[in-house]
Amino acid sequence: MLNISYINDLHIDHWVKWNPSQEKYKVRVQKFIQDLIDRSNIENKEVMIIAGDISHFNFINKWVLEVFNKQFEKTLVVTGNHDYYLISKNQKRKYKNSSMYRAIEMAEIVENLSNVVYFHSVYGTGAFSYKDKVFAGVTMTSLPETDEEKSFYQNIMNDSKYITSSPESYNSFDITVYNYLKELNIDVFISHYPLVRTYSHNKHLNDGSLGSYLCRVDEMVAPINFFGHVHEENQLYEIVGTKHYTNALGYPMEGLGSIIRQVEIQ
Template sequence: MTVASSFDLISDIHLDFWVRMNNNEVKQRRNIDRLVDSLIPPDHPSSTLVIAGDLGHYNVQNQQLLISFKRFYDKILIVFGNHDLYLVSNGQRRKYSSDSMKRRGEMKQLAEQLEGVVCLDGTTICIDGVTYGGTASWYDCSFGIQTLNMSQSQLYEEWKKSMNDANLIYPRFTQSTLMDFFNHEYEKLEAVIDESQVIISHVSPDWSHVGGKHLIDPVTSFYYFDGSSLLTRAKGKVWCFGHIHTKVDYLHSDGCRLINNALGYPDERTGTKIRTIQL
């Protein structure tokens, strides 16, 4: 079997910030195609695109994005991010009965209607000899507990004040259900990590490269989880993640390569394009 030598990576597209959601389908498709064209590297050698979460806030628009990407890629692998759970309007809350998982379930169906598009949710897929595995993942507040000596209750109160996740994901998380959600996602990672050469999650399992003001900011707790026990099992693997809108590529002390290639919001001016990752 021929083993693929590369895949392409992006995350945190936040489509509706780049292309305004409207009912003019022709205009919307044209604008989405322009955005996608601007993201494709000039000599993209990969047939597989990995999207590490946060497509956008509107499922139909997100499907149009995937259709546009399919002009360039045979396979598209997706994990969902926190924004893929958001219900940002009264209309969305009515449509999905104030249940964010219904929106995510619909997005999975719309995505997988397209040939070659797969949503990883505690699952794996082998493409050209490379096994990819992933899930959305979630944060566990361990950064604040271990680094800032804060309690889980203190961090929950900070989370309610600081994060849109507290107001736009339904039903609203309690302190208990927030941790239940993390634990459920963590179990999915545990199920795929050993057989996967490429691991994909939205949230990073490692905060060793956090610096500056973020080292003393409790909000950092909501951008990472303590994946130390998983990283000990990931030597020689590649772990792709999103959520932070900061591009990084480094080798963890346990031998796992961690990569973020987030697009982010227009006003962040990251200059990100889809990046080819060599295996």
Template sequence: MKLNIDYVSDLHLTHYISKNESITKIDKLVQDKISMQVKGDILVVAGDIDEDINRVSELLYSCSKYYKKVIFVLGNHEYYIPVIKYIYTDPMAKEYNYNSMNKVYRLNEIFKDNNNIIILDKTNNTKGLYTYNTFLLAGDTLWYKPVTLVDKLYNYPMQNDSRFILSELSKKDKIQKLHNDSISWYNNLPNNIDLIITHIPPFRNKSNSRGNNSCYYTEVKEYKSSVWIYGHDHKEEDIIINNTRLVSNPWGYDTKDFKIKTLTLTK
């Protein structure tokens, strides 16, 4: 049995359609950029579509016209609630009661009964697991943890994750909790997973200029699948580490000639 999977990450829609433009332009973008390249049975989007969940939803709905299933894991940008000089003036802040998890719950709620669009998230009814035609998929953001003093100084005072992910916790504690929850989820996964999908890479990519910053990876003790799709660090990759194939196909930059990439799972 085979499963052909198209995959992409880090679309960052504002590079193509500004927040002031009609949401209907997203459907045209998908038609122009994706529909003519479809090779897979399903599409995997490994996070960072947009900060606005209405735009996220429109992109996923548009993609689902061309695939049997669309599988999405949240990126860090899906957690963002915009602030201006640390003053919560954006209507989104009030809508989600100044808490990014309420935004995550809302996105999960939109698709909870949708059979074509699957949000893989440990906080929703999937618990981050989904079976498609006997293939077991697992997915989560897989939040990082700043390790070195330099990384902490980068993350806590000025990085967008600290500024735009809102919580009742301190900047340090909220990132730590996100990380702890992700690691707990991962450590409790079964060992028969056919594909893992995360936004954050599960390894330190030394070939990437960001690879030395622990805000761009989350190392795990063992890879629980032989194939892993990720995003976040904006670097195309297709490598083998410890018998696991790790692939990434970021979009999000209008200077790039975007191509859908495809991999095949077999049983």
């Protein structure tokens, strides 16, 4: 048996008020994460899964992952859409107006955290084996296809303002990795975008939002899946012999009251 703890959509910079003193801000961010872990009452800290959207800044992501790095045997992370965001002129200048450069920096940060594994399509098609289970992950960016979906992305989604390059390029990277993983014996797959329709999707079937909130695939590569991107629900979906878990912390105003959840797999 393997204990997997999981959460997604932390959005830490919405929860912890900015402080001009970076050291004081770091203390607050790491205390917030430690408090979240403590109130979740996790008995066996084996694998921790974070299914994307940690924050808008890599230095905050680093502080968050430093805590999980110490608390869990292994922490597995994928990039969420907000982890691609370049929300300021300074960020755009730093990353040469490329969200992919921000992802590259995240990979470099994680190299210094011995118990953290970062899955990203730009780094190829690797899988990670731990305690007889094979894990893999990638963002699985949605692809707006219809005119209505493209209009929703351009006019409604902040992604169109803060993520450089088109969703087509990110989706292409992700699907290439996903198709390769079909050849491997993956036990657990982690994505940010869901691979299945969720309850919240059903509320918006005719507004074009599916093209920004669902990644369409023709088959599942793993029997157990973890995803993020939807905030309104903390659910398990069972679809054609596969399980899909999501557990959003979300934004403070949503009042979800989430804690880190845990599931035991054989």
